[in-house]
Amino acid sequence: MPELPEVETVRAGLESLTAGAVIVDVDVRRDSCVRLVSGGPEEFRASVVGQRIDEVARRGKYMWMALVPSDDAARPSSQAPRESLSIHLGMSGQFRVHEGPWAEAPEPHPHCRARLSLATDDGAQYTADFLDQRTFGYLHCEAMVEIDDGEPAGAGTRWSVLPASVAHIGRDALDPHLDxxxxxxxxxxxxxxxxxxxxxxxxxxxxxxxxxxxxxxxxxxxxxxxxxxxxxxxxxxxxxxxxxxxxxxxxxxxxxxxxxxxxxxxxxxxxxxxxxxxxxxxxxxxxxxxxxxxxxxxxxxxxxxxxxxxxxxxxxxx
Structure with a gap:
């Protein structure tokens, strides 16, 4: 099962390519990968399409993309994101990111469970595939909650918020704010x-x-x-x-x-x-x-x- 170093490697790779991009489209290829979303693939797609990835963050083995509306120009820079695309890699979850538009991306891998189409303000396009052979991983759109100590919630984030499903997870061994x-x-x-x-x-x-x-x-x-x-x-x-x-x-x-x-x-x-x-x-x-x-x-x-x-x-x- 991926542990902190493996998940951080994936997080850093995703951040370098996807932070600031807008989620243009989503193709859920296996419903079980969004099993925590009560409305299934349709609700998941409606929740994330049109959202901008503010940052890609991690606490322990748990990772998330902080989401903000792409058309919300009035949002104060001091306001923390309120929604997240939470990611758990399970036993075998991976991300593969392909540069270029969705139509030019390689044929999805047999273990591809969801495909995200992304676009940046400067015109760059990416396709991000969530692969999971053993199907224990999942994607989940959920609300963010405040943490008590007011410090950044984990690696890759400047905010003291994290997904509700991660609120019970302790700071990790490499977190500079670990007591x-x-x-x-x-x-x-x-x-x-x-x-x-x-x-x-x-x-x-x-x-x-x-x-x-x-x-x-x-x-x-x-x-x-x-x-x-x-x-x-x-x-x-x-x-x-x-x-x-x-x-x-x-x-x-x-x-x-x-x-x-x-x-x-x-x-x-x-x-x-x-x-x-x-x-x-x-x-x-x-x-x-x-x-x-x-x-x-x-x-x-x-x-x-x-x-x-x-x-x-x-x-x-x-």
């Missing part, structure tokens, strides 16, 4: 295994299965260590490890194992070549040489080194 002390305190509550806590998007968002394993390996923390048994210094080290590993992945365009994740130009990310734990079951740990283990923990495939990441036992706390 690290508060984040670490939230991670250390309760008896859940620390990996399950890392995957809780309401606390710190953007960390998924791959980067949780990588951060735990880097910080030498066993994935099943209870959250309350992680010391504050170790929790800070874990957060810093997550930030380092995701920043490194972002520099390399994210992690791609197959064609299910590519950027808007159809190019794969290369971070899979740098993974230390995830997907390396039976291979030697690059720190100590011990074969890495894999098991299902909390329903998620988990990889760790039994020597570097010692299992926590209650007797240790006595």
């Amino acid at each position: 690290q002390g508060q984040a670490v305190a939230s991670w250390r509550r309760g008896s859940r295994g620390i990996k399950q806590v890392l995957l809780d998007q309401t606390l710190v968002s953007g960390i998924g299965n791959i980067y949780a394993d990588e951060a735990l390996w880097a910080a030498r923390v066993h994935p099943e260590r209870p959250a309350h048994a992680v010391t504050r210094p170790r929790a800070l080290e874990l957060l810093e490890a997550a930030q380092r590993v995701m920043a490194s992945a972002l520099e390399q365009g994210g992690t791609s194992f197959d064609a299910l994740y590519v950027n808007v130009n159809g190019e794969s990310g290369y971070f899979s070549r740098s993974l230390e734990a995830y997907g390396r079951e039976g291979e030697p740990c690059r720190r100590c040489g011990t074969p890495l283990r894999r098991a299902a923990i909390g329903g998620r495939s988990t990889h760790w080194c039994a020597r570097c990441q010692r299992e926590w036992r209650r007797t240790q706390a006595r």
Whole structure:
């Protein structure tokens, strides 16, 4: 599933090509991709056609295009957008952007679920295809809501608003407005295994299965260590490890194992070549040489080194 680095790679690519463009037309090729819209494809099309993409933003794994009416010349520059085209990539969602008018765009890919025709004020035209092989992703037009702290809501936005469906999502690990002390305190509550806590998007968002394993390996923390048994210094080290590993992945365009994740130009990310734990079951740990283990923990495939990441036992706390 695309995680923060992959979604940010897509967001940045979309922003560079679509910010400021007007949505001229929409072709929903599979109704399930707009399943959250009560009126289906017709209502979705009516909601977005004629809207201008003010910016493309992201919080954690959730992405949105902030929309403003294209003919609203009287809108104050200080007024935040009120509507958004929310985007969730699900397990395999992608965007492919083709330069040129709709009529000249390539034949839609078999996994194309929706096609958007875009035009800029200077005459440029683009076709943006939403592809989704496994069909867990979706597009949704919804209202924006204010957030409490008054800071920009996420990457790529200057506004303190975000889609209503994203309001429960915490700031992500790479967000400069993340309160690290508060984040670490939230991670250390309760008896859940620390990996399950890392995957809780309401606390710190953007960390998924791959980067949780990588951060735990880097910080030498066993994935099943209870959250309350992680010391504050170790929790800070874990957060810093997550930030380092995701920043490194972002520099390399994210992690791609197959064609299910590519950027808007159809190019794969290369971070899979740098993974230390995830997907390396039976291979030697690059720190100590011990074969890495894999098991299902909390329903998620988990990889760790039994020597570097010692299992926590209650007797240790006595």
